[in-house]
Amino acid sequence: MSTSFKNVTPTGPGGTATLLIVLSFTGFLLLTQSLFVVPSGQVAVVTTLGKVSGPSRRAGLNFKLPFIQSVYPF
Numbered sequence: 001m002s003t004s005f006k007n008v009t010p011t012g013p014g015g016t017a018t019l020l021i022v023l024s025f026t027g028f029l030l031l032t033q034s035l036f037v038v039p040s041g042q043v044a045v046v047t048t049l050g051k052v053s054g055p056s057r058r059a060g061l062n063f064k065l066p067f068i069q070s071v072y073p074f
Contacts, residue, residue: 033066044073 037060038044044057047070057071064071 030066034063036062036064036071038062038073042073044071046071 036044038057040059042059044062046053046057046062046064048065048068050070053069056074062071
C-alpha cells in the first residue's frame with residue numbers, strides 16, 4: 001500500500017528546513033514582542049508580573065522582556 005505523505009525526519013533535508021523555519025519564526029516573534037513605541041507627549045510604565053519595575057519610559061522606541069513585562073501608557 002503506498003501513501004502520498006512524505007516521511008520527514010529531523011535528520012533529513014526536510015527536517016533541517018522545518019527547524020530553520022521554526023527558529024526564524026520564533027526569533028521574529030520574540031523580537032516583535034520585545035519592542036514597543038511610546039508616542040510623543042506620553043510616558044509608559046512597565047510592569048513585571050504585575051509589579052511596577054524601573055522608571056517610566058520616555059517617548060520613542062523602548063525594550064521589554066517579552067511575555068513577562070507589560071506596558072501601560074499614560
